[in-house]
Amino acid sequence: MTIKNPWPIYYKKDVITHYCPGCGHGxxxxxxxxxxxxxxxxxxxxxxxxxxxxxxxxxxxxxDMLESAHGRGTAMAxxxxxxxxxxxxxxxxxDGDLSAIGTAETIHSANRGExxxxxxxxxxxxxMTGGQMAPTTLIDMKTTTTxxxxxxxxxxxxxxxxxxxxxxxxxxxxxxVAVNGPAGINRTKxxxxxxxxxxxxxxxxxxxxxxxPCPTNWKLNSIDSFAWITDVMAKEFPxxxxxxxxxxxxxxx
Amino acid sequence: MSKVFMSGNHTFAExxxxxxxxxxxxxxxxxxxxxxxxxxxxxxNVGGVFIQSESETAAINMVIGAAxxxxxxxxxxxxxxxxxxxxxxxxxxxxxxxxxIVNVMRGGPGLGNIAPAQGDYFQATRGGGHGDYRTxxxxxxxxQEAADLxxxxxxxxxxxxxxxxILADGMLGQIREPVVFPDPIGELPEKEWALKGRGxxxxxxxxxxxxxxxxxxxxxxKLVRKYEEIAKxxxxxxxxxxxxxxxxxxxxGTTARIAKGAINRLRKDNIPVGLLRPxxxxxxxxNEIIDLTKRVRKFIxxxxxxxxxxxxxxxxxxxRAEVQFHGRPGGVVPTPIEFSRILxxxxxxxxxxxxxxxxx
Ligand SMILES: Cc1ncc(C[n+]2csc(CCOP(=O)(O)OP(=O)(O)O)c2C)c(N)n1
Ligand code: SF4
Numbered sequence: 001m002t003i004k005n006p007w008p009i010y011y012k013k014d015v016i017t018h019y020c021p022g023c024g025h026g027x028x029x030x031x032x033x034x035x036x037x038x039x040x041x042x043x044x045x046x047x048x049x050x051x052x053x054x055x056x057x058x059x060x061x062x063x064d065m066l067e068s069a070h071g072r073g074t075a076m077a078x079x080x081x082x083x084x085x086x087x088x089x090x091x092x093x094x095d096g097d098l099s100a101i102g103t104a105e106t107i108h109s110a111n112r113g114e115x116x117x118x119x120x121x122x123x124x125x126x127x128m129t130g131g132q133m134a135p136t137t138l139i140d141m142k143t144t145t146t147x148x149x150x151x152x153x154x155x156x157x158x159x160x161x162x163x164x165x166x167x168x169x170x171x172x173x174x175x176x177v178a179v180n181g182p183a184g185i186n187r188t189k190x191x192x193x194x195x196x197x198x199x200x201x202x203x204x205x206x207x208x209x210x211x212x213p214c215p216t217n218w219k220l221n222s223i224d225s226f227a228w229i230t231d232v233m234a235k236e237f238p239x240x241x242x243x244x245x246x247x248x249x250x251x252x253x
Numbered sequence: 254m255s256k257v258f259m260s261g262n263h264t265f266a267e268x269x270x271x272x273x274x275x276x277x278x279x280x281x282x283x284x285x286x287x288x289x290x291x292x293x294x295x296x297x298n299v300g301g302v303f304i305q306s307e308s309e310t311a312a313i314n315m316v317i318g319a320a321x322x323x324x325x326x327x328x329x330x331x332x333x334x335x336x337x338x339x340x341x342x343x344x345x346x347x348x349x350x351x352x353x354i355v356n357v358m359r360g361g362p363g364l365g366n367i368a369p370a371q372g373d374y375f376q377a378t379r380g381g382g383h384g385d386y387r388t389x390x391x392x393x394x395x396x397q398e399a400a401d402l403x404x405x406x407x408x409x410x411x412x413x414x415x416x417x418x419i420l421a422d423g424m425l426g427q428i429r430e431p432v433v434f435p436d437p438i439g440e441l442p443e444k445e446w447a448l449k450g451r452g453x454x455x456x457x458x459x460x461x462x463x464x465x466x467x468x469x470x471x472x473x474x475k476l477v478r479k480y481e482e483i484a485k486x487x488x489x490x491x492x493x494x495x496x497x498x499x500x501x502x503x504x505x506g507t508t509a510r511i512a513k514g515a516i517n518r519l520r521k522d523n524i525p526v527g528l529l530r531p532x533x534x535x536x537x538x539x540n541e542i543i544d545l546t547k548r549v550r551k552f553i554x555x556x557x558x559x560x561x562x563x564x565x566x567x568x569x570x571x572x573r574a575e576v577q578f579h580g581r582p583g584g585v586v587p588t589p590i591e592f593s594r595i596l597x598x599x600x601x602x603x604x605x606x607x608x609x610x611x612x613x
Contacts, residue, residue, distance in 0.1 A: 063451055081318075
């Protein structure tokens with residue numbers, strides 16, 4: 001087999017990744033870089049990267065980048081896009097960033113139908129700070145702040161924020177995918193391509209939730225992490241298109 | 254342009270638009286709602302952006318986003334809302350991004366009330382968010398000055414790539430006065446550091462994260478050098494009837510107007526009192542006060558707080574003269590008569606001390 005594009009142009013050369021072995025961030029980074037190239041938007045793109053393991057994403061993406069305060073990515077992206085509608089703007093956020101501290105910004109940017117894309121990495125934990133509970137942590141899942149496993153009584157239930165924003169009329173496209181093997185990775189690329197195209201076509205807000213392995217904090221090897229996504233995580237967070245209003249948005253214009 | 258009659262809040266907005274501000278983000282809070290409302294009504298006419306954000310936190314982060322593209326961006330709020338903006342202001346300082354933040358102060362702490370107050374001086378002048386930074390702070394005391402300082406604030410923000418705060422209070426926000434606006438500025442020079450997509454050039458990033466402590470220290474000292482430049486060039490203050498003044502009041506914003514009223518009364522009776530009015534609160538007109546200590550024995554600090562600018566005055570005076578304080582916190586607006594009584598009493602004490610000294 002030959003690799004079609006061995007090194008996407010919007011991925012920096014000669015950098016050593018800081019992500020743990022088997023981490024999903026690196027996989028999604030590569031996908032994003034490929035899609036930026038294939039849709040030819042990298043030259044006018046700005047990525048807002050989060051506080052979280054992807055805080056160093058600017059070491060890898062060879063496009064203009066703005067770091068965000070924890071959770072505020074979609075507010076910053078709003079400011080960029082409204083100020084410069086000709087730019088292609090997307091955020092890249094973890095589940096703590098997007099669905100805990102940044103919930104209000106997530107909800108309201110989606111509800112305003114901002115013309116941005118959101119890449120939402122759901123790894124069910126806070127990776128960067130050492131594996132604490134996230135809003136997405138599964139019931140019974142052990143984390144450093146749920147040492148006996150998450151209980152609904154104390155910590156509530158896993159938060160399905162993408163399903164929530166998918167109900168908003170301003171959201172043009174929402175899909176949940178998983179990097180849990182070659183098929184899942186291909187589907188993730190298709191979903192991100194669709195999301196990016198949605199912004200290029202001026203059809204509104206799109207969000208792609210990616211179930212993504214964090215082998216370090218799950219205390220699994222990378223193969224078992226893939227399997228855990230398929231067997232456990234995807235049962236709580238089913239894969240699929242959550243909403244597709246692109247036609248409707250186009251008709252509305 | 255001819256004179257118009259306008260409130261302070263509307264004036265901040267109109268002056269910002271004339272200064273080329275094309276992005277305003279804010280969340281309603283009294284006593285500054287008219288500022289956002291004016292932006293909502295007028296931004297679209299100049300092709301600008303107005304968003305009523307979901308919170309003050311979101312607003313300041315929208316400002317960061319817009320500022321990162323080189324736009325002149327602004328947000329405004331009142332005390333509780335400005336507390337929520339502090340994380341974002343710290344990021345602006347770290348990123349070295351220009352922006353203008355208007356705080357129309359009200360009584361506090363907590364929700365406090367909606368009456369004019371000056372309790373946010375520490376927060377404004379000490380870099381109210383986390384980390385080692387400063388924010389230039391300008392304090393207008395009339396509607397005309399609100400217009401003038403808004404234009405200056407945007408220029409200073411761009412020149413030094415720093416967030417700038419305008420510190421007003423509910424009184425200035427609400428009063429209506431005649432004001433003459435400067436003509437709208439033309440095209441602004443392009444900001445070569447702004448993010449605009451890499452195009453065919455190298456990519457750029459703005460990050461405040463500097464994990465290497467030695468590099469972070471370097472960044473901190475770099476910011477300090479910038480703050481030293483600002484301290485050298487951007488001090489502004491008004492000297493009112495100081496030439497022969499034996500007692501000098503120090504007050505800013507609305508309180509300074511009230512103090513002027515008191516001084517005008519006393520001057521009718523030939524009582525030699527004057528006013529030093531800091532217009533820039535940071536950088537503080539420290540040298541001007543030090544100069545005065547060469548001949549003035551007594552200063553009286555008036556504030557609508559329990560004594561915050563007082564500390565800057567004490568730092569400048571360094572024991573070389575007597576410093577008295579009179580404050581009305583919590584939204585109480587003092588009167589000129591109240592101030593004039595205090596000034597007169599202190600003048601009498603000074604006289605007595607002098608006569609006593611000459612007899613001995
Ligand atoms: C205001 C604020 N609170 C807390 C933090 C610490 N912090 C940094 S990243 C993070 C959570 C990261 O988890 P997630 O968003 O799920 O991303 P991941 O690291 O798993 O990719 C936290 C709590 C911070 N930087 N700022
Ligand atoms: S801690 Fe988890 S999310 Fe962070 S780099 Fe390691 S594997 Fe990836």
